[in-house]
Amino acid sequence: MEEFKHLDRDIQGSAKRWKKFVESECPEKEKLPQEWKSKTSLQRLCMMRTLRPDRMTYAVRDFVEEKLGSEYVMGRSLDFAASFEESSAATPMFFILSPGVDPLKDVEKHGNAIA
Incomplete structure (x- = not known):
């Protein structure tokens, strides 16, 4: 070229x-x-x-x-609490993990809030 x-x-x-x-x-x-x-x-x-x-x-x-x-190029954040409310034993949540994504903090935060 x-x-x-x-x-x-x-x-x-x-x-x-x-x-x-x-x-x-x-x-x-x-x-x-x-x-x-x-x-x-x-x-x-x-x-x-x-x-x-x-x-x-x-x-x-x-x-x-x-x-x-x-x-x-900006990442989107998930409203974990709203997603949790839509889930149930018949409608579970799945996490598709990729580099740099870790939902553990959101799960722990929501778990502590409802406990």
Whole structure:
């Protein structure tokens, strides 16, 4: 692709700058070295995919927030008390767990409130 022409040469020629970028804790928040900092958000995302695929979740989140708005990346909170009221022995509650989600505090809080 023409937009990334000579990237390999630039990385070799400015190894220290690129190493600093690549080894950064949050490279998706850093500016790309030299003229690469003027790339579009999508081009920057492509470069992040190549250089730091482990940070893609964060980079995509930032991309979506920039292009669509923060409402598309903000988590939604569940009203546990309302969900509990809708449940019964015949209508149990199920928790689908994913990284960063832990309903234990809500369960304990509600259990202590009704005890």
